[in-house]
Amino acid sequence: xxxxxxxxxxxxxxxxxxxxxxxxxxxxxxxxxxxxxxxxxxxxxxxxxxxxxxxxxxxxxxxxxxxxxxxxxxxxxxxxxxxxxxxxxxxxxxxxxxxxxxxxxxxxxxxxxxxxxxxxxxxxxxxxxxxxxxxxxxxxx
Numbered sequence: 554x555x556x557x558x559x560x561x562x563x564x565x566x567x568x569x570x571x572x573x574x575x576x577x578x579x580x581x582x583x584x585x586x587x588x589x590x591x592x593x594x595x596x597x598x599x600x601x602x603x604x605x606x607x608x609x610x611x612x613x614x615x616x617x618x619x620x621x622x623x624x625x626x627x628x629x630x631x632x633x634x635x636x637x638x639x640x641x642x643x644x645x646x647x648x649x650x651x652x653x654x655x656x657x658x659x660x661x662x663x664x665x666x667x668x669x670x671x672x673x674x675x676x677x678x679x680x681x682x683x684x685x686x687x688x689x690x691x692x693x694x
């Protein structure tokens with residue numbers, strides 16, 4: 554099965570490279586949400602970021618930071634939103650999206666946070682925190 558990100562890493566697919574290091578590559582997203590929207594990808598085919606080894610993980614997040622600094626300098630957004638995926642394309646990739654107050658990404662996360670902070674939402678979260686804490690083995694402060 555072919556992987557578009559593996560093909561990009563191998564040089565089989567044309568891309569717009571923003572930054573590269575030993576373990577990672579940052580490219581412009583071909584379906585951008587905002588001007589300067591990039592993807593930081595692992596050079597090794599791994600579906601989830603938490604399955605990368607320490608060197609790969611460090612390289613990936615370093616690449617994301619370098620690209621984000623470039624985005625901030627050129628486009629001057631409020632910040633660069635970052636989230637990791639691997640579901641639709643099963644190859645770890647971190648979205649780097651320039652975000653400003655009121656844009657589509659900001660509105661989406663405001664809505665998500667609004668739900669999360671609602672009384673009903675908080676009640677459900679509070680009830681589940683003790684279970685989650687026990688499952689993960691965390692200790693109370």
